[in-house]
Amino acid sequence: MGELRSLAAPFVASGPSGVAARTRLRELTPDDEMMLRLVGRHLGSLASKDLKARCRDGLSHSGQAWAVRKRELTPLSSSRWAGSITKATHDQWALARRGQWAHLQHLEAGIRTIEDRLSLPVGQKGTKKAPGGYRSAREWHAKSRRLRVLEDRLTAARADREAGIVHVVRGGKRLARTRHHLEAAQLTESAWRGRWEAERWFCQADGESGKRYGNETIRISPDGEVSIRLPAPLAHLANAPHGRYVLACRVAFAHRGTEWADRVAANRAIAYRIHYDAGRNRWYLTASWQIPPTPTLPIDAVLTHGVIGVDMNADHLAAWRLDIHGNPTGAPLRFCYDLTGTADHRDAQVRHALTRLLHWARMCGVQAIAVEDLDFGAEKTREKHGRRKRFRQLISGMPTGKLRARLASMADATGIAVIAVDPAYTSRWGGQYWQKPLTTKNRKTTRHDAAAVAIGRRAQGHPIRRRTAPPPPHRSDAVGHRTAQADRRVPGREGTRPRIPGPRTRSVSAGRGANAGNQNAQHRPGRSAEHETWQQDSHPLSP
Structure with missing residues (x-):
């Protein structure tokens, strides 16, 4: 990278x-x-x-x-x-x-x-x-x-x-x-x-x-x-x-x-x-x-009850609720809209999707919604993307400006704060680090759902990229949560834990070493017949 x-x-x-x-x-x-x-x-x-x-x-x-x-x-x-x-x-x-x-x-x-x-x-x-x-x-x-x-x-x-x-x-x-x-x-x-x-x-x-x-x-x-x-x-x-x-x-x-x-x-x-x-x-x-603008609260104050991360797409809003520790809770929701037709129809579709989103936020008791601070004004040019017409149409169809204006107005009326985050690497890191861990047998997590988690974690100040949790000494959670995140100042926190060959303890009991399965490598008086080559002797000639 x-x-x-x-x-x-x-x-x-x-x-x-x-x-x-x-x-x-x-x-x-x-x-x-x-x-x-x-x-x-x-x-x-x-x-x-x-x-x-x-x-x-x-x-x-x-x-x-x-x-x-x-x-x-x-x-x-x-x-x-x-x-x-x-x-x-x-x-x-x-x-x-x-x-x-x-x-x-x-x-x-x-x-x-x-x-x-x-x-x-x-x-x-x-x-x-x-x-x-x-x-x-x-x-x-x-x-x-x-x-x-x-x-x-x-x-x-x-x-x-x-x-x-x-x-x-x-x-x-x-x-x-x-x-x-x-x-x-x-x-x-x-x-x-x-x-x-x-x-x-x-x-x-x-x-x-x-x-x-x-x-x-x-x-x-x-x-x-x-x-x-x-x-x-x-x-x-x-x-x-x-x-x-x-x-x-x-x-x-x-x-x-x-x-x-x-x-x-x-x-x-x-x-x-x-x-x-x-x-x-x-x-x-x-x-x-x-109207007099509503005084903006500190970001720490609006995050006391968690946050809902929202990933905006061409035809839907992918949302996932995160607790105060940045862990996804519950199931993700999708609020769809249709941006075809007249301008009034598109505006109504955006308003209906945002209304459902804000109602869900109030039901969850969350006081903040995190969205990306998107602006595709300079990213949808014909010269930049060339033959990728479908991609240009995709980003041109995203109602970034209208959605931000509508969301700010409607959220202010409901008392919910809107947190704008940097959109860099949210989809990539969300799909790389959160899509597979959040996928279960009964739930298929999409890349957009994982991006919503990444957006919410960035709003809370947590790192998006995950590291593999070290194995606990026993099965219980007495030592803490098994997916605890490393501190930002820890060198190499983004990498996986290196595999150390051989035993993890200093004292090795019998039958648990690196050559436990090889009886010939152990200093014993006898050897097993399984590790020896056997050849049948010729029959003696009769007198």
């Missing part, structure tokens, strides 16, 4: 700083739907123009320019609508800049990989840590041409970043490209147009503490009445005083409804967003607010 990389210390992940709850707007009248469409279309056009102005300013943007844009939008909407639009514009521009930086890193990683492989002889085999040369001269030539393409893309991306230019599509680039592949997407032009317009609508308002019910623009009373402050050009369509429009439906939040009601009663800030799902023909309302 080569030199191992340094491992990061496990840490308790921080909780969320905000929450969101969504409900459906049911029993809307045709007039309500027409009003929501008008408001969303009008504000969406203003948001598109404001985003264009922000992208045009680039890096030369300042607070004064922000104030100018807000003053221009105020007569066409209202002061609060203009503030929500400009804030959403800045968030979208900042997100595009972060995506641009990630794209630059992706291109640089691909260029480095191609240059390293092109410098190697054709056909040279690689190692576990570094890929080898390309298989044929034809592939070498194709990759040399791709290297030039990536270099040109990198030059253009760097020039855009230095100039402050970002490329943003309101409504989504994927949906915009779907317009040219309607048959593959099984959509008609009118259906695509409905989705495109719905994605570009804008109907969201930031909350304000001290205002009535926490929001002056989109207001929801404690009994569920929804009223919207109409923009100035649509104020003549109001059905309530002060230019407001009251929807005929009533809303209620099943998730975090008590927290929402407490904030509404105290007039604390709550942000609302109304959006339309064109595929389902449904209207939804999302409420979000900030």
Whole structure:
């Protein structure tokens, strides 16, 4: 084994700083739907123009320019609508800049990989840590041409970043490209147009503490009445005083409804967003607010009742409970999910799996869950893994970011801490040192189950690799547990106990030495006939 990389210390992940709850707007009248469409279309056009102005300013943007844009939008909407639009514009521009930086890193990683492989002889085999040369001269030539393409893309991306230019599509680039592949997407032009317009609508308002019910623009009373402050050009369509429009439906939040009601009663800030799902023909309302982050406890405090190690895979979560000494207890559990289909379906599958995991943790009385601090952002490139398409699809399908965000939020609500550990060698050492010892006649331990044990032990600070326990002087456990682990400072603790030939005691009794079975090797007056060669004498001749 080569030199191992340094491992990061496990840490308790921080909780969320905000929450969101969504409900459906049911029993809307045709007039309500027409009003929501008008408001969303009008504000969406203003948001598109404001985003264009922000992208045009680039890096030369300042607070004064922000104030100018807000003053221009105020007569066409209202002061609060203009503030929500400009804030959403800045968030979208900042997100595009972060995506641009990630794209630059992706291109640089691909260029480095191609240059390293092109410098190697054709056909040279690689190692576990570094890929080898390309298989044929034809592939070498194709990759040399791709290297030039990536270099040109990198030059253009760097020039855009230095100039402050970002490329943003309101409504989504994927949906915009779907317009040219309607048959593959099984959509008609009118259906695509409905989705495109719905994605570009804008109907969201930031909350304000001290205002009535926490929001002056989109207001929801404690009994569920929804009223919207109409923009100035649509104020003549109001059905309530002060230019407001009251929807005929009533809303209620099943998730975090008590927290929402407490904030509404105290007039604390709550942000609302109304959006339309064109595929389902449904209207939804999302409420979000900030919460003070939960203070993180010391890692020793959350491990007082053991830990549950969780190994995340493409289609399931493998979990095993460990006691305070790092020993697996009980049987492992598997929480499956299906990541095919739409984004909402995948998100629901992840939430259901995490809900079952957290319920099991509460039943066990465990206060901590250990997971790997995974990030496959730089590990799923086409240049790094080459022909291993199935492996690239596997790691691309793992919901690492969504699972971490969901787990942190849901665990914080249940009072369970999340411990993030370094993912290095957990699957390899788990399969090497724990899979076979934990396999019984009635239970087949998988590599993922063994990796969950390795993750839990690393969170507890125990070594993952095991050594063979020395034989006790007798059968009882008076000398201690037979699988006791060696201390970290003991030299050679990871190796097996060397076999010493011959007897293990200084005094050897008769018949127990190394040559106990060889009677000829012992100094005795007689020898056994079994170790002698025998030959029959010839018969004497008769006289």
